[in-house]
Amino acid sequence: MSTLPIPFALIEDHPDLRAAMSEYLCAQPEFRCVLIAESVEDFLAALPGLPEPPTLVLSDIELPGRTGIEGVRIIRQRLPEAQVLMLSVYTDAARVVEAIAAGAVGYLVKSTPLPQLKEGLLQVAAGGSPMSPAVARHIIECFRPTQAAGNGAEALTVREQEVVHWVEQGLSAKLIATKLFISVDTVRNHIRAIYRKLEVNSKGELLALTMRRRN
Structure with missing residues (x-):
């Protein structure tokens, strides 16, 4: 920027x-x-x-x-x-x-x-x-493996859950890569896998999914 x-x-x-x-x-x-x-x-x-x-x-x-x-x-x-x-x-x-x-x-x-x-x-x-913690808590819930499995979706791996955690904290792909000691391309691959498993295409859709699951 x-x-x-x-x-x-x-x-x-x-x-x-x-x-x-x-x-x-x-x-x-x-x-x-x-x-x-x-x-x-x-x-x-x-x-x-x-x-x-x-x-x-x-x-x-x-x-x-x-x-x-x-x-x-x-x-x-x-x-x-x-x-x-x-x-x-x-x-x-x-x-x-x-x-x-x-x-x-x-x-x-x-x-x-x-x-x-x-x-x-x-x-x-x-x-x-x-995102403020009060907001982020609503988002992270939809990534719980038990919830994913319970909704017929493929569960996230431990590494994918780690990536989700840092995405929820507002970190960029580059900063997540630094935190997890992996490459930026690997982070992006994990994010694509997360979206595929949860059947979303963007952060906006991800938030919408969270809202629906909590209602």
Whole structure:
């Protein structure tokens, strides 16, 4: 993705929270704040006048006017290179599925401490997909071997479960390879096998599967 500092934008309608996040994140040397907006509409209106577009966006979901999820779709159309990390008070699977399907690359709860929020953004910049533990727990359940076998699907191997664990933690294929002392190509082969066994084709479908199994 972008070299440091990363052109960064924030969309948050709550004044106090917006001030706290922008004050902290804009002071970090890894980020160059190019836009702070309180709505999707304000964000889009300001884009043409920016000296450079953001490549990393942190957006709330519950916003006045267009929702953050609607905003992700538009941002991805206007700025194909931009990566959007969603922020919300909600952890329900349906909302996470919708956000990921719209184009978000990660999903954190608003109670995430600012240093961890920064770390999540840096994970996104490195190719990861961070998710708060409260959200991730819903996802990991669908990978349990007993559940897979019970649904007539082929069970995941121990190594595949390890890969799933690190995917759930938001790590990129390269970082997973480092963690497991295997090649990036091997990680990708495991991910393809996981998708095949669970009969999904993307993270969005994976989240949808989780939601259905928990209902």
